[in-house]
Amino acid sequence: MLVQSVTLVAFGGTFMSSRLWLTLLLAETILLVYLVVHPAQACCPAPPRGQPVVNADQTVIMIWDAATKTQHFIRQASFKSDAEDFGFLVPSPTQPELAESGDSAFAQFRKLTEPERKKVHGSSGSVGCGCGTNVKRTMVAGSAAPVRVLEEKMVAGFHAVVLETKSTTALADWLKDNDYAFSPEVQAWAKPYVEAGWKITALRVKKRQDDKEAKEVSAKSLRMTFKTDRPLFPYREPEAGKSAEVLGAKHRLLRIYFVAEARYRGELTPETPWTGRVAWAGKVSPTDRANALELLKLPETTGPAQWWLTEFEDDWAYRTAPADVTFSRSPTQDEVRREPIIEYVAAPFPTDGMVYALAAVVVVPPLVRRRKRGVSL
Numbered sequence: 001m002l003v004q005s006v007t008l009v010a011f012g013g014t015f016m017s018s019r020l021w022l023t024l025l026l027a028e029t030i031l032l033v034y035l036v037v038h039p040a041q042a043c044c045p046a047p048p049r050g051q052p053v054v055n056a057d058q059t060v061i062m063i064w065d066a067a068t069k070t071q072h073f074i075r076q077a078s079f080k081s082d083a084e085d086f087g088f089l090v091p092s093p094t095q096p097e098l099a100e101s102g103d104s105a106f107a108q109f110r111k112l113t114e115p116e117r118k119k120v121h122g123s124s125g126s127v128g129c130g131c132g133t134n135v136k137r138t139m140v141a142g143s144a145a146p147v148r149v150l151e152e153k154m155v156a157g158f159h160a161v162v163l164e165t166k167s168t169t170a171l172a173d174w175l176k177d178n179d180y181a182f183s184p185e186v187q188a189w190a191k192p193y194v195e196a197g198w199k200i201t202a203l204r205v206k207k208r209q210d211d212k213e214a215k216e217v218s219a220k221s222l223r224m225t226f227k228t229d230r231p232l233f234p235y236r237e238p239e240a241g242k243s244a245e246v247l248g249a250k251h252r253l254l255r256i257y258f259v260a261e262a263r264y265r266g267e268l269t270p271e272t273p274w275t276g277r278v279a280w281a282g283k284v285s286p287t288d289r290a291n292a293l294e295l296l297k298l299p300e301t302t303g304p305a306q307w308w309l310t311e312f313e314d315d316w317a318y319r320t321a322p323a324d325v326t327f328s329r330s331p332t333q334d335e336v337r338r339e340p341i342i343e344y345v346a347a348p349f350p351t352d353g354m355v356y357a358l359a360a361v362v363v364v365p366p367l368v369r370r371r372k373r374g375v376s377l
Contacts, residue, residue, distance in 0.1 A: 057253045058316075059106055061296070063303040064231040064260040064327070071231050072303070073224045074101045074296060087180050087204035091193040091234050094227045095164075096201060100156035101223035105295035109257045112288060113280035113311045115338035147174040150199065156220040159204045168194050175202070185238035192236075223296070231260070233325040235268070254314040258327060259284070261304035265330040266312055269323050276314035276325070281336040284309050 063072040073096075147170045150162040165171050168187050171194060175182045180202065193200065201224070233256060256276070258264055263281045268274040284292070284307035293302055310330075 057255075059255045059257075060233065061105060061109060061257045062231060062233070062259065062327075063298075064258070064264070065303050066261055067304070069227055069229060071226060071228050072296075072298065073226075074105070074221055075224075076103065076106050076221045087202055089186075089190070090201045090203065090224065091190075091198045092201065092224060092226045093196075093198055093229075093232075095150050095162060095199050096224040096226040098151070098153065098155045098160050098162070098201070099223045099225075099297070101221040102295040102297050103221050105292055106221070108288070108292055108295060109309070109311075112284065112309065113257075113338070116340040117343060118340045119343045146170050156222040157205060158222060161202045163200045163202060165194060165200070166197075171200065178202075183238070189236060189238040223298075231258075231264070231327040233266070233327075235274075235321045235325045236323065237321065239320055252316050252318075254312075254316040256312040256314075258310045258312060259303055259307050260310075260327075260329075261306065262308050263310050263330045263333050264327045265310075266325045266327050268321065268325055272322050274314070274325050275317070276312040278310060278336050279313045280309070280311040280338060281334070282309060283307065283335075 059076045061072075061074040061076075063074075065071075073092075146167055147163055147165040150164055152159075152161045154160070163171065163174065165174070168191050171190055172182045172187055175186075190200065203222075254276070256266075258266075265278075266274045266276045289307045290300065292307075293300055296302075
């Protein structure tokens with residue numbers, strides 16, 4: 001309709017001055033050529049990566065203090081289960097300190113590592129290995145020897161119990177007595193941790209009372225702080241193939257924001273490299289460091305004085321891993337950035353010189369002929 005109306009006005013120019021007629025004709029020509037050369041761009045939506053799963057998509061903030069051999073492990077995750085309440089187990093080399101952490105910090109880290117957006121005019125061509133275990137009723141405090149309860153508390157919406165034992169059989173008995181479902185797969189998973197003297201934290205979370213039919217459950221961020229010789233992510237899990245299939249789980253994304261004094265790399269075993277990839281790496285400004293610590297409810301002295309942030313992304317497969325992921329200083333200290341997002345926007349005027357060339361071809365000859373006729377008269 002726009003082109004048609006311009007055409008009607010332009011060719012109704014017998015009652016207009018020659019200057020106005022030429023102006024409208026030029027405008028019409030430019031508009032026609034522009035619409036042919038630059039068709040409207042379709043909008044292509046891009047859905048977010050990952051789907052909710054048994055031990056579903058996980059985002060973790062890890063702060064490593066090499067000077068004190070202290071790891072702060074803050075986890076934000078969702079779970080998928082048919083049960084009204086369920087529990088999971090988290091191993092740690094030493095007894096952890098448990099505390100609620102701020103959820104807002106995850107948004108800040110996402111902002112820090114998001115890709116740059118560039119506008120161009122024109123057209124375009126369980127925490128980690130936490131094992132899900134259904135809980136039938138409220139977990140009872142205490143344990144039968146030789147399982148020792150080191151701590152029991154409510155934290156971040158979880159009922160948490162830190163356990164110490166030297167026997168997977170005793171651990172199985174304790175979990176059964178406290179209404180955790182325990183299987184041979186879970187016992188096999190726990191064996192290397194128990195034999196190494198690690199502590200096992202049993203966590204239980206309930207679905208909201210107004211949404212018991214929902215399968216996906218989100219909990220508040222939980223911080224675990226513990227001593228370790230080497231920073232780690234508990235990557236091992238019991239076999240979850242059947243459970244994932246029943247719940248319709250196919251994909252999950254593990255995202256780790258790793259903070260240390262330098263850029264770090266993740267390793268599984270020499271025979272089985274870790275599938276995690278570096279999506280972003282670089283130094284964090286003092287202001288962003290202070291804001292992050294405030295949001296995480298941690299003191300200003302936490303971690304190194306200068307933060308280097310490395311973000312890992314891993315398409316975590318549903319299969320038994322040979323080991324946990326450990327981290328060490330990377331031999332390369334180069335910064336890494338995501339590819340920029342190009343946003344194509346329409347230019348206020350055509351940017352292609354061909355538009356103006358074609359307009360000149362159409363408009364100038366009639367103008368010259370008209371001028372000659374005027375001179376001859």
